[in-house]
Amino acid sequence: MPRGTRHELTGILLEGDFYPVLRVADGGEWRLDITKTWRPLLGKRVTIIGVRDGFDLISVERLTLA
Secondary structure, three states, rough: OOOOOOEEEEEEEEOOOOOOOOEEEEOOOOEOOOOOOOOOHOEEEEEEEEEOOOEEEEEEEEEEEE
């Protein structure tokens, strides 16, 4: 998956060191570059839509409960 590709992912939103983290069903994790309020959704199943901006970094455009 090259940088700049669009993704829609669903998983559990977790606190990370610097970025929040989305843990998906296959065990993978994505760091989320997000500016909207996300802390109330910690520990919940969410869906994100965004663009890949690094090895494991997604620039989030939309975040919703799954």
